[in-house]
Amino acid sequence: MQTHLAPEYQNTVEGREAEAILRKCVHCGFCTATCPTYQLLGDELDGPRGRIYLMKQVLEGAEPTRATQQHLDRCLTCRNCESTCPSGVQYGHLVDIGRKLVDAKVPRPMSERVMRWALKEGLPSPLFSPAMKLGQSVRGLLPKALKAKVPAPQNAARNGVTWPTQTHARKVLMLAGCVQPAMLPNINTATARVLDAAGIQTLLAPEAGCCGAVKFHLNDQDGGMAHMRANIDAWWPFVEQGVEAIVMNASGCGVMVKDYGHVLQHDAAYAAKAQRISALTKDLSELLPDLVPVLKPQLNAAALAKAGMQAFHPPCTLQHGQQLKGGVEKHLADLGFAIQVANTEAHLCCGSAGTYSVLNPEISYTLRDRKLGHLDALQPQAILSANVGCITHLQSGTDVPVKHWVEVLDAALS
DSSP states (O other): OOOOOOTTTTTSHHHHHHHHHHTTOOOOOGGGGGOHHHHHHOOGGGSHHHHHHHHHHHHTTOOOOHHHHHHHHTOOOOOHHHHHOTTOOOHHHHHHHHHHHHHTTSOOOHHHHHHHHHHHHHTTSTTHHHHHHHHHHTGGGSOHHHHTTSOOOOOOOBTTBSSOOOOOSEEEEEOOOSSHHHHOTHHHHHHHHHHHHTTEEEEOOTTOOOOSHHHHHTTOHHHHHHHHHHHHHHHHHHHHTTOSOEEESSHHHHHHHTTHHHHTTTOTTTHHHHHHHHHHEEEGGGGHHHHHHHHGGGBOHHHHHHHOEEEEOOOHIIIIISOOOSHHHHHHHHTTOEEEEOSSOTTSOOSOTTTHHHHSHHHHHHHHHHHHHHHHTTOOSEEEESOHHHHHHHHTTOSSOEEEHHHHHHHHBO
8 A cells, every 4th residue: 555654754653663554455355354343334434444544544644533533443453354464464553553643633522531541540550459349249239231340259269279389490470460350360360270280380470560451552552651661670580580481361461461572662771671571471372282281181070071061252362463263272172171162253353352342332242242142052051261351241241151261271170
């Protein structure tokens, strides 16, 4: 795609990166076939190709409008388009740039500014955990819409063990996350127990917090990068001590941390460290090939049988953002679990997409119900996923238990 950047964007970091991405686009439209919002709305401007044209116009000097902003807002950033693009267009990076440039010129209504501020400041805040506990204590009295955002309290122990205390030669770091410890704490403790059973010790850096995705994708990119730098500082002593990986059990965090090297490439103080952190980062499922032979003899046959058939929903941040497809299903099957993905539209977003379900609820819940229809058709005992946002979002629309896959593996260990 030929571009002619406006003078204000020439020789800027954003302008150069956006131009390089735009020049890869060949207008083919393959991306529209797998775009959830295009499928629902049928508007070219609510698909990747249309949004690319909008961003190109802004970069070439056209004045963005409120409509431009809304079309970009309606993008889930699921990056399904990247999986189907034959030219390797890095749409996710482009839309981050486009939103930043448009928001700089198009003021948002006060109600939107307040909501976006509350999300970007509230979710990563230390106050989120006590607020969630309060909500859980009165969950039965909450309105339906709010109750859907407050999962029931969890017991994060198995056989009386919450966090294993055994020391192992193999050590990994794990990011606890900002909302996961309060909403679904068993995911982290189950991860530590499963890795412990495989002879791997899980370490936490107490000063590490939000991965930066919440603020970064709500267009507080400076705030997001501050979270990234704080995490790098918290993790660096462990990196120097030789941890073999930084493990992510929330694929939304994983795709962000794997992108630290890109986001901070122009930061002289952090660029090299950020590249190292990204290189060390692995989704938990990437450890499964090594875990399977060690864990298989430890699995309880009765627990495997009781688990029954499980449906797996691969999050967009796993299958499109990190390009990790099929691993969870394959390796859980190797361990003896009965697991299937939906026969239809397994590649499509469930509508969670970080804060999207709050900011664009109508589209979000339409996608959720569409996804659950395909998953329920499998008649599973439970629905499994790999991201806290997908899990809570899907659970809000079904009585079938929705869990992280590592919880099911943990429960089956003798």
